[in-house]
Amino acid sequence: MADTFDDVLDRFRRAAKGFEHHLRAVPPDGWGAPTPCPEWDVRQLANHMTRGNLNYVGLLRGATRDEFLAQRDADALGDDPVTAFSASAEACAAAFAGSGALDRVVDYPMGALTGRRALAVRTADSVVHTWDLARALGAGDRLDADLVAWVDDGYEDIFAGLAVDRFFADPPAGAPPASRQDRLLTRFGRDPR
Template identity: 50%
Template sequence: MSRRFADIIDLYLLSGSEFTRRLRAVRPEQWPAPTPCPEWDVHSLVNHMTRGNLGYVALLNGGSAAEFLRLRDSDALHGDPVCAYVRSMRECAAAFGAPGALDRILDHPLGSVTGAQGLAMRTTDAAIHSWDLARAVNAPEELDPRLVAWVEDNLVETYAGLAESPMTVGTSRRYFAAPAAPPLAGESRQARLLRLTGR
């Protein structure tokens, strides 16, 4: 396992807590609200995050990329988005915290990854979507600086060797929006990370 991913369980939990904090701020009338992700409203974004956690647990337990994609948009909230997401986050952290899990090979849709690299992808996803959710529901948008720094510093290694990356020019953009351009003078680390991921 790469030394860069040594604290990945803690970082994953930090990114999940950032998403949870915004999720708890969602008012009933905001579930159909649009998000910065054009294909998702608030409800479907939360479902995407919850289903993603469960999907990564399935990959860790030997599930296939095809099955992951087949279930990607199926309902995982069951009428209680907050509880469903928090439960899925805890289940994911517990699964990846098991002995040997971070060294296991996962059949991810973007290519084979170790458990550690997969969880780094999940951590990055949760960080960026925490901002998306905050923007959608007018919640505080500033992310934990430690999380922002880690995600930005490790974007290249997190997606190394995969079929698509937020850092790759000419990628299919099936999974990642194109980086926003140009950079702003004096932009913060968070602003730079969001720009690199198409926000």
């Protein structure tokens, strides 16, 4: 049986590409559109993803959880959100591909984690936010089935011991959805109906 954290760097790259695919489709007047995350419009979601990638690089370089959180909402998009996101994803992948990065312990906001687990958290976040962006754009919101299965199967390993209730909304009320993707989205407080 494969370990949850096998191929996590490749999975992160695929998740980032999925988000970038939708980001490239944002029309000029679409940056202010609402997303399923009530506190963010499309630009704020894109900034969250871009800033997040950069903050993960910072963790590997020794940044503290307080420094991570202090930078969480700082603008990372400038005048070219797509290029900024793409560059941040490449920087994040390059940092985690570095020698020993996956085994390094980082001061993550939800608790100390190895780089491997931190990147798994980042990847899961990227998968869910890809759906958020697709929904905001009215685009096809079918996620990469392999990534959905990986996050769903590995959820307990990825988030073990972390205070996820501080970051994820409660699942919506009602009967559990039938599809695996929809069940996963409800775990992260989304309502896929």
